[in-house]
Amino acid sequence: MTTLTTNYLTPTGREEAWRFTPLKRLGGMHDGSAIVADRHSLTLAGAKATGVSFELKSSSDAPALSESDDAIVGRIREAARDVAVLTISANTEVAEPIIFKRAPGDVQSAEFARVQINVESHARATIIVENTGDTHLAEDVEIYVGPGANLTLVSLQEWGASTVHAGRQHAIVDRDANFKSIVVTIGGSLVRLLPTVEFAGPGASCELFGVYFATSGQFFEHRMFVDHKVPNAKSRVNYKGALAGDQAHTVWIGDVFIRAAAEGTDTYELNRNLLLSDGARADSVPNLEIETGEIVGAGHASTTGRFDDEQLFYLMSRGINLSDARRLVVRGFFNEIISEIGHEEIQVRLMDRIDNELAKAGA
Amino acid sequence: MSTLEIRGLKVSVDTENGAVEILKGVDLTIKSGETHAIMGPNGSGKSTLAYSIAGHPKYNITGGTVTLDGVDVLEMTVDERAKAGLFLAMQYPVEVPGVSVSNFLRTAVTALRGEAPKLRTWVGEVKDAMEALNMDPSFAQRNVNEGFSGGEKKRHEIMQLELLKPKIAILDETDSGLDVDALRIVSEGVNRAKETNNIGVVLITHYTRILRYIQPDFVHVFANGKIVEEGGPELADKLEANGYAEYVSA
Numbered sequence: 157m158t159t160l161t162t163n164y165l166t167p168t169g170r171e172e173a174w175r176f177t178p179l180k181r182l183g184g185m186h187d188g189s190a191i192v193a194d195r196h197s198l199t200l201a202g203a204k205a206t207g208v209s210f211e212l213k214s215s216s217d218a219p220a221l222s223e224s225d226d227a228i229v230g231r232i233r234e235a236a237r238d239v240a241v242l243t244i245s246a247n248t249e250v251a252e253p254i255i256f257k258r259a260p261g262d263v264q265s266a267e268f269a270r271v272q273i274n275v276e277s278h279a280r281a282t283i284i285v286e287n288t289g290d291t292h293l294a295e296d297v298e299i300y301v302g303p304g305a306n307l308t309l310v311s312l313q314e315w316g317a318s319t320v321h322a323g324r325q326h327a328i329v330d331r332d333a334n335f336k337s338i339v340v341t342i343g344g345s346l347v348r349l350l351p352t353v354e355f356a357g358p359g360a361s362c363e364l365f366g367v368y369f370a371t372s373g374q375f376f377e378h379r380m381f382v383d384h385k386v387p388n389a390k391s392r393v394n395y396k397g398a399l400a401g402d403q404a405h406t407v408w409i410g411d412v413f414i415r416a417a418a419e420g421t422d423t424y425e426l427n428r429n430l431l432l433s434d435g436a437r438a439d440s441v442p443n444l445e446i447e448t449g450e451i452v453g454a455g456h457a458s459t460t461g462r463f464d465d466e467q468l469f470y471l472m473s474r475g476i477n478l479s480d481a482r483r484l485v486v487r488g489f490f491n492e493i494i495s496e497i498g499h500e501e502i503q504v505r506l507m508d509r510i511d512n513e514l515a516k517a518g519a
Numbered sequence: 520m521s522t523l524e525i526r527g528l529k530v531s532v533d534t535e536n537g538a539v540e541i542l543k544g545v546d547l548t549i550k551s552g553e554t555h556a557i558m559g560p561n562g563s564g565k566s567t568l569a570y571s572i573a574g575h576p577k578y579n580i581t582g583g584t585v586t587l588d589g590v591d592v593l594e595m596t597v598d599e600r601a602k603a604g605l606f607l608a609m610q611y612p613v614e615v616p617g618v619s620v621s622n623f624l625r626t627a628v629t630a631l632r633g634e635a636p637k638l639r640t641w642v643g644e645v646k647d648a649m650e651a652l653n654m655d656p657s658f659a660q661r662n663v664n665e666g667f668s669g670g671e672k673k674r675h676e677i678m679q680l681e682l683l684k685p686k687i688a689i690l691d692e693t694d695s696g697l698d699v700d701a702l703r704i705v706s707e708g709v710n711r712a713k714e715t716n717n718i719g720v721v722l723i724t725h726y727t728r729i730l731r732y733i734q735p736d737f738v739h740v741f742a743n744g745k746i747v748e749e750g751g752p753e754l755a756d757k758l759e760a761n762g763y764a765e766y767v768s769a
């Protein structure tokens with residue numbers, strides 16, 4: 157085990173990117189005081205399909221694909237000696253989802269992990285990452301979706317109650333490729349994720365879906381950035397969150413940047429929050445920066461509301477009691493996104509967990 | 520045999536300018552097997568009466584009583600009223616995003632019967648009810664009322680009436696927005712529910728057309744928050760000919 161000593165980049169909390177995050181609860185991952193664990197908790201479940209390789213490379217053999225000014229990403233790149241690299245070779249269609257599991261670690265030390273996912277041209281795959289248990293994890297996931305390729309990445313934060321997870325999922329989406337991401341955050345003490353997309357070729361598209369449900373004391377932050385720097389790319393963002401219980405706090409930031417070169421851009425982002433009780437706080441900040449007027453469309457919407465009395469009344473007027481009616485409405489609220497996963501067993505498991513969280517919160 | 524008894528019911532709603540009284544003392548008794556038509560001008564308080572009986576939180580009861588077989592309805596929560604045997608087919612059925620009709624119906628029938636229905640017979644029941652109302656089976660997979668046309672929403676309400684088997688049903692303008700064929704189909708649904716379960720029906724309507732399909736035993740004229748005249752089916756024809764002028768100016 158080693159300790160990170162450099163003090164560069166340490167956020168103070170005054171920076172725009174850190175102004176919502178309770179830095180004290182990051183377990184020292186941001187300021188270098190965390191003890192660096194040498195665990196590799198990411199494992200591939202099941203057999204590798206043809207055309208799929210997964211190996212641990214030394215950092216020097218797997219240089220970063222992208223730049224980042226995030227302090228934690230900087231420390232990960234300093235600390236990680238290896239990179240877990242998944243490659244799906246060109247023209248491969250992987251029928252079954254590729255499932256990764258992150259094993260629980262411990263909360264005395266922090267794992268600084270680098271992952272690269274390389275989907276070569278015209279390949280097609282779904283990757284599901286299942287995060288469970290208690291750990292401290294700082295994670296830099298870089299994704300390259302090659303020309304004409306198609307990747308669905310499902311990232312499930314079903315963490316235990318004391319997990320701290322700071323992660324970036326940066327996708328570089330090349331010409332005519334499509335990247336679909338579904339982020340589900342329903343467990344952990346503090347989760348801060350940066351789902352970011354950089355379009356590298358015209359005709360690329362991305363759909364960023366997300367669901368989060370924070371109960372008492374949990375802090376979940378999702379901070380998107382979509383960089384439209386090439387013409388004719390399309391992005392859709394749809395994140396839905398629910399909050400219940402005292403001190404539950406969520407943050408959603410949707411930054412979309414349409415550069416001068418990005419003519420023909422089509423983008424829309426949406427964030428909806430459901431406040432299920434008093435004392436919870438949902439921050440939602442969509443932000444569109446546009447350098448060219450030659451675009452197809454650019455829009456955003458953000459709403460934060462409570463239960464719709466009319467919906468509850470309608471359900472209850474059919475004999476359904478208040479808590480079941482609320483459960484139905486919350487399930488319905490999340491269903492639009494959860495059903496995008498396309499994996500029945502996982503969808504049922506997530507909905508059950510959401511039910512449980514709701515019941516525990518007594519909302 | 521059930522009796523819904525409404526006595527001196529007064530209801531107000533909260534507005535920016537304080538409470539406004541909408542119902543000003545309504546008396547009405549509905550027994551199993553009876554059909555009561557309520558007709559009255561826009562804004563006279565018909566939906567307010569329907570919602571107040573169902574327990575919508577927007578309406579404040581400021582006076583009077585509502586009992587079902589002697590039991591105080593006003594003390595009950597909304598779901599308890601449904602369990603006691605009351606049903607409201609709404610003038611504007613509510614969309615519930617992400618909740619499928621099939622899931623909704625199963626949850627409702629489980630709540631009303633106190634146990635989950637046997638899957639196989641239940642699927643058959645739903646299928647029959649949908650067929651009888653000329654609804655495409657795909658509606659079962661769609662979200663409750665979401666994107667339904669006006670007429671489809673009304674059929675969906677009557678489908679619930681048939682499946683949930685209440686004792687007393689209040690149908691708030693179920694006929695509005697229905698085409699001629701749908702009006703007949705929906706009316707047949709109501710008549711089936713009446714025959715099989717001997718329900719008491721309150722039919723709120725603006726048109727005598729539906730009364731040709733569903734024969735009322737009593738017609739009540741509703742104006743300015745109360746019932747101002749009562750009679751038999753012939754009263755409906757008189758209203759159609761003369762309008763409400765004599766009641767409104769009174």
Ligand SMILES: Nc1ncnc2c1ncn2[C@@H]1O[C@H](COP(=O)(O)OP(=O)(O)OP(=O)(O)O)[C@@H](O)[C@H]1O
Pocket residue numbers: 532533534539541559560561562563564565566567568610
């Ligand atoms: N929040 C409110 N503020 C002010 N007035 C209200 C409010 N809610 C209801 N009302 C009034 O209550 C009255 C009765 O409404 P209700 O919906 O019961 O009428 P109705 O008889 O069903 O009319 P319609 O035939 O058009 O359906 C209306 O005049 C309506 O404007």
Ligand SMILES: [Mg+2]
Pocket residue numbers: 565566567610691692
């Ligand atoms: Mg009305």
